[in-house]
Amino acid sequence: MPIYSPPVRDMQFIMHDMLNVSQSGLPGYADLDPDFTEAVLDAAGKLAAEKMAPLNVSGDRQGCRLENGVVRTPDGFSDAFEAMKEGGWTALDCDPEFGGQGLPYVMGLATGEMFSSANMAFAMYQGLTHGAYSAIHAHGTDEQKATYLSRMVSCDWTGTMNLTEPHCGTDLGMLRTKAEPQDDGSYLITGQKIFISAGDHDLAENVIHLVLAKAPGGGEGTKGISLFIVPKVLVNEDGSLGERNGVSVGSLEEKMGIHGNATCVMNYDSAKGWLLGDLHKGMRAMFTMMNEARLGVAMQGYACAEAAYQNAVAYARERLQGRAATGAENPSAPADPLIVHPDIRRSLMDQKSFVEGARAFSFWGAHLIDRGHNGDTEAEGLVSLLTPVLKGFLTDRGFDVTVQAQQVYGGHGYIEEHGMSQFVRDARIAMIYEGANGVQALDLVARKLPQDGGKHIMAFFQRVKAFCEEHGEDEALASDFVAPLKAASKDLQAAATFFAERGMKNPNDALSGSHDFMHLFGHVALGFMWARMAAAAQAALRASAGDRAFMETKLATGRYYMQRQLPMTTVHLARIRTGADPVMALDAAAF
Incomplete structure (x- = not known):
């Protein structure tokens, strides 16, 4: 277990x-x-x-x-x-x-x-x-808030988001679900949605579905989409539950992981729904939910990695296998524990430095959201820029870390008895849902990077620069943290400049490097977090505050990331600079 x-x-x-x-x-x-x-x-x-x-x-x-x-x-x-x-x-x-x-x-x-x-x-x-x-x-309207929110806050009623249809995922402009207006101000929703997490279950007495659909007069593409509140069970005027709505579960998806969550095919057969937000502007309302969901999925990426890492550490300490290259460290036993071997240490340090850096990055993102909710427009713009990096990078790397944790177990990691395969299978979905990571990378490069004249990426660079200037003369931080952070930040700036110079002439030059840019940005962001954590740990040590062993461990883990992971920015930059030619070289028929 x-x-x-x-x-x-x-x-x-x-x-x-x-x-x-x-x-x-x-x-x-x-x-x-x-x-x-x-x-x-x-x-x-x-x-x-x-x-x-x-x-x-x-x-x-x-x-x-x-x-x-x-x-x-x-x-x-x-x-x-x-x-x-x-x-x-x-x-x-x-x-x-x-x-x-x-x-x-x-x-x-x-x-x-x-x-x-x-x-x-x-x-x-x-x-x-x-x-x-x-x-x-x-x-929502005041009436909608009064009807639904208190019961959703308590989770007496739960909620979902319904976007994807069998013929369209990311390209929501193709969706076919229809909303027909009724004389009483409601709409009749007809269509099918797939991949609906928690679409139905026995944990709550009602499920409140938020459904994207097309109402008459909306035109083509996403501009014609509206968002509707469609409850599983209709709600009476006094707040009590009434008749069952025209919503049903067609089937449960057979999935690779997250088996304990009900991923449903949802059928809407003239189900009664109510417009949420403005007519034909459903994407704006849905993105309120999706942006929050993307940070939540980013958190899932490293949360799953944290659990897998904890188990890998425990196994590495207990499992006896071979002898340390420098001499037996457990001479009274037939072998030394796995954790004495450098390659196991490398793997565990990869895992530990990622998880702790990812946690700091996500907490900072949440803090920026709190600032944005309280009128800080720079924080709001910055978290908009960082959302695809958080979602894409942390789930890509989070999955990699669960695989590394499984690998520590060797053959036992492949056996269900030890539970490591579940972490791998569960983490895999985070790279796909709430916008597959390839889409996150495209969104980052094509939309978020040039947004508002590029002022949000400049705000990020300014924060990194201010940190480096503040700590550049600190001997405890300068060479181990400030210098590598500066170098990585320059790589990110160079990549952004490449896109600005080449992207307008040939969009494929930018889009071919979008995945590498997302990972380059992710490494710089984690390097920034590790530099900030190092400064905080060093301050605590100087003040003789807190747990000394914890702070020294934090510094050592941070140095590992800066020395062994952050240099990947140079690789990503080199790939980006090759442009579209090697990516697009083959004719489609040659694959």
């Missing part, structure tokens, strides 16, 4: 040593003192480790099942969901007007990480509901 230990100490370090959240001056942040956040994280971690993690393997093996039109979740999921609701975890960062606790988004992300590490499939039921809540909160 895989293990899981909530990384509360590391979360506390990022929030208080690196981000200094309680001094941020944002509404709600003054309350985030170390004692308060530790209490919240400890309680969430206990729920994750004791209630959710034990159901991870059994949920994977049992999966969901469709019985007489009703989706049944794995044994134990209902009790665990009730425990999550009773603890108030579904309401943590929601609006108090609708029963939420009003904590900043960064706290929701931190608890969500632990829930996802413990049981990714289970955590998705609440996570998707939060996204639907956010869309209604941002774009």
Whole structure:
């Protein structure tokens, strides 16, 4: 049975040593003192480790099942969901007007990480509901908010997002689901949606679907799309549940992973729905949900990697295999533990340095979102730029790390008994849903990079430059952190310049390098996070504050990333500079 230990100490370090959240001056942040956040994280971690993690393997093996039109979740999921609701975890960062606790988004992300590490499939039921809540909160009428939000905050009702159809995924302009207006102001929704996570289940008494559809008069492409609220069970005027709507589950998808989450084919047969936001402007409303979901998926990428890494470390310490090259380190036993071998150490350091850097990057992203919600337009623009990097890079690398963790086990990693294959299978979906990572890379290069005249990427460069100037004379940081960060940032700037010079003449020159640019940017972002964490750890050591061993470990891990991972920026830049020619050289028929 895989293990899981909530990384509360590391979360506390990022929030208080690196981000200094309680001094941020944002509404709600003054309350985030170390004692308060530790209490919240400890309680969430206990729920994750004791209630959710034990159901991870059994949920994977049992999966969901469709019985007489009703989706049944794995044994134990209902009790665990009730425990999550009773603890108030579904309401943590929601609006108090609708029963939420009003904590900043960064706290929701931190608890969500632990829930996802413990049981990714289970955590998705609440996570998707939060996204639907956010869309209604941002774009709904007062009546819609009053009808749905309090019950979604409590997760008495859950929520979904319905985009994909059998013939179209990313290209939503091709969707066929229709919305016919009715005299009472409602619409009748007809069509089929696929890949709908948590589309139906037995954990809540109602499911509130947000469905993209085309209403008359909208024109072609995405400009004609509207977003509708379509409840599984209709809601009466007094708030009670009424008749079953024309919504049904056609089938459950047979998937590679996340078996404990019900991924449904949803059929809408003249189902009654209500417009959310403006007519023919559904993409704007849906992106409120999708942008939040993309940061949540970025978190899933490293959360799954964290769980896999913890198990790899435990196995490497216990498994006896061979002798250390420098002499036996465990002479009383027939062999030394795996962890004495340099290649195992390399793998574990790859894993550790990624997970901790990714956590810092995601927490910083959540902090920027909190700033954006409070009127900081630079933070809002910056997180818009960083969203495809967070989603694409952290899920690509998160999957790689779960594979590395599985590899530590050798042949035992391939055997289901040890549970490592589940981390690999579950992590794989994060690279695909909420916009496949190739699409994230294209969005980054084609839309986000030149957005507003490139001022957001310039704002990122300015933050890196300011850090390097502030710490450039610090002997403890200059050579190990500042110098490599400067070099990597120059590689990123050179890549952006290449796109600016070549992209207008031949768009393929830019788009052929989009994947490499996303990873180049991701490495620079993690290098920036490691440099900031190093500065925070060094400050704590100088002040004799905190756990000395923890801070020294943090510095050593950061040095590893700067020396062994960050130099990948030069490889990505070299690939980008080759342009489109080697990528587009073959005729389509030659493949």
